Structures are given as structure tokens and as C-alpha cells.
Amino acid sequence: MAAVLPERAGREFPYEKRHFESLRALAREEAGIELAEHKRELVYGRVCRRLRELRLDSFDAYLALVTPKGSAERPNFVNCITTNVTAFFREGHHFTFLHDEAVPRLMKARQPTRRLRIWSAACSTGQEPYSIAITMARAMESVSYPWDWKVLATDIDSNVVARAQTGVYGANEIPGYETAEMRRWFQPAGGETNNGPARVQVNDALRKALYFRVLNLFHQWPMQGQMDVIFCRNVVIYFSKEDRRALFDRFAQIMAPDGYLFIGHSESMLDGTDQFEPVGRTIYRLKSS
Numbered sequence: 001m002a003a004v005l006p007e008r009a010g011r012e013f014p015y016e017k018r019h020f021e022s023l024r025a026l027a028r029e030e031a032g033i034e035l036a037e038h039k040r041e042l043v044y045g046r047v048c049r050r051l052r053e054l055r056l057d058s059f060d061a062y063l064a065l066v067t068p069k070g071s072a073e074r075p076n077f078v079n080c081i082t083t084n085v086t087a088f089f090r091e092g093h094h095f096t097f098l099h100d101e102a103v104p105r106l107m108k109a110r111q112p113t114r115r116l117r118i119w120s121a122a123c124s125t126g127q128e129p130y131s132i133a134i135t136m137a138r139a140m141e142s143v144s145y146p147w148d149w150k151v152l153a154t155d156i157d158s159n160v161v162a163r164a165q166t167g168v169y170g171a172n173e174i175p176g177y178e179t180a181e182m183r184r185w186f187q188p189a190g191g192e193t194n195n196g197p198a199r200v201q202v203n204d205a206l207r208k209a210l211y212f213r214v215l216n217l218f219h220q221w222p223m224q225g226q227m228d229v230i231f232c233r234n235v236v237i238y239f240s241k242e243d244r245r246a247l248f249d250r251f252a253q254i255m256a257p258d259g260y261l262f263i264g265h266s267e268s269m270l271d272g273t274d275q276f277e278p279v280g281r282t283i284y285r286l287k288s289s
């Protein structure tokens with residue numbers, strides 16, 4: 001008899017181990033995401049929502065729809081299994097380092113071109129690339145000549161990229177929003193509280209410095225030219241060791257020799273490539289050859 005998970009016999013849709021295994025294989029194939037065994041219930045809850053939206057009556061019907069290569073449902077499946085937790089100025093020491101050390105050093109080296117390119121490689125709903133942009137704008141305030149700096153922000157999940165592009169957030173999500181210094185990067189976007197607008201939008205000038213794209217890190221990368229800074233934080237934890245290593249090696253190829261790579265606080269290069277050396281807490285540069 002098929003193994004219906006006993007602890008959830010009264011489920012809305014029957015969910016067997018084989019269903020989870022098929023979805024797991026699909027997540028790996030489509031996004032490089034390794035779903036650990038303990039994610040079985042989480043996957044059930046998330047995929048159930050798709051079943052209801054599509055008015056399907058079983059996981060078998062869903063698998064028949066999503067499994068064929070090139071199925072239009074695959075991107076929706078990816079959107080529902082990604083974990084998009086993020087925050088403005090998350091892991092604050094990265095932004096301090098970017099402002100105080102990386103940007104001044106890169107600006108000295110890039111005087112001839114006055115051009116800097118930064119990539120937020122798993123940008124989720126945008127808080128990370130906008131935090132980078134605010135940091136860049138602050139770092140640029142003391143220079144008298146305009147610099148050509150841009151932030152490319154990409155993610156595999158088309159829903160989060162669409163949200164990120166709006167640049168609209170709850171004011172209460174923005175640390176320090178009560179200060180005039182932080183408020184100047186945002187404009188009111190609706191709602192009222194005792195302390196000001198409930199919703200705010202990243203200001204137009206800053207938004208012009210960002211480009212958003214849907215991009216699977218395991219597919220071809222469209223950008224030409226080297227990246228001066230790459231933020232790839234809190235995403236490789238979902239990948240296999242081999243995929244992590246391959247990804248870091250690709251970053252090494254696309255990075256300027258004096259560029260910086262920022263990874264998440266719970267991530268490590270130790271089991272990955274040997275092409276980088278640490279220059280700060282979860283901050284790396286290419287090893288000089």
C-alpha cells in the first residue's frame with residue numbers, strides 16, 4: 001500500500017512520500033534548491049495553494065502538469081518553493097564595510113572610468129539591492145564629479161522581482177525611517193500613521209540606479225563586463241556543495257580582480273572554491289595569482 005503520511009491522514013489532498021520526492025527532484029532540477037526531508041510539510045502547504053489556484057484535485061494531477069520539461073507551470077512551482085526572507089540592511093556589517101572600505105578603495109582604483117557595477121544576485125523583494133543603493137549614494141555624496149554606478153538585482157522568483165521593482169515598503173520595515181537622514185531616500189506612498197506615511201517608496205532618483213531581472217543563477221548570465229561587487233547572500237545555503245562551488249567559480253570569472261564578494265552570515269567558502277580569500281566577516285576578494 002502507498003505510504004500516506006500517517007500523522008496527517010485528514011489532509012485536504014493525499015500526499016505521499018513519492019509526491020514529495022518528485023517535487024524535491026523538480027526543485028533541484030529547476031532551481032538547484034535542495035529540499036531537506038524536514039521541508040516535507042512546508043512543501044505540502046505551499047504546493048496546496050497552487051492546487052487550489054489551478055482547481056486541481058490531487059498531487060498526481062499537479063505532477064502531471066509540472067513535470068514535463070518546459071511546462072509553463074515550472075516557474076510558478078519555483079515561485080512557490082523559494083524562501084524569500086530578507087530585510088533592509090540585513091547583516092549590517094556588510095553595509096558598513098561597503099561604505100567605509102570597499103567603495104573608497106574601488107573609487108580610487110576606478111578614477112579613470114568613474115564606473116562601478118554591483119550585483120545583488122538573489123535580491124528577493126528588493127530590500128538588499130535598495131540597501132546597497134542607499135549605501136552607494138551615501139558613499140558618493142562627498143565626490144564632486146558624478147559617478148556611473150548601477151545595481152543589478154536578480155532573482156529566480158518572478159513574483160519577488162515584480163514586488164522589488166515597485167520599491168514600495170511599509171515604513172516600519174525601514175530601520176531608522178524616523179530620522180531625516182533615512183527619510184530622504186523614500187517618498188510617501190499611502191496610508192497614515194501618527195509618525196508619517198504607512199507605506200513609502202524608494203525615491204525616483206535612487207530607483208534609476210537599479211535594474212531588476214528574473215535570473216536563475218544556474219542559467220546563462222546576460223551581463224557583459226565585470227562586476228565590482230557581488231552580494232550573494234542567504235541563497236547558497238539551499239544549494240548542494242557541488243553547485244555552490246560551481247557558482248563561486250563563476251563569480252570568480254565575472255568579478256573584477258579587486259572586487260568584493262559578500263555572502264550570508266551562515267554561509268562559508270570553506271567547502272567551496274579556493275579562488276577567494278576573506279577580507280572581513282563573510283566578505284571575500286579574489287586571491288591574487
Ligand SMILES: C[S@@+](CC[C@H](N)C(=O)[O-])C[C@H]1O[C@@H](n2cnc3c(N)ncnc32)[C@H](O)[C@@H]1O
Nearest residue numbers: 031082085086122124156157216217233234235
Ligand atoms: C532568503 S532569500 C535572500 C535574499 C537576500 N539576498 C538576503 O540575504 O536578504 C533567497 C532568495 O534566493 C532566491 N533563489 C533561490 N534559488 C535561486 C536560483 N537558483 N537562482 C536565483 N535566485 C534563487 C529565492 O527566490 C530567494 O528570493
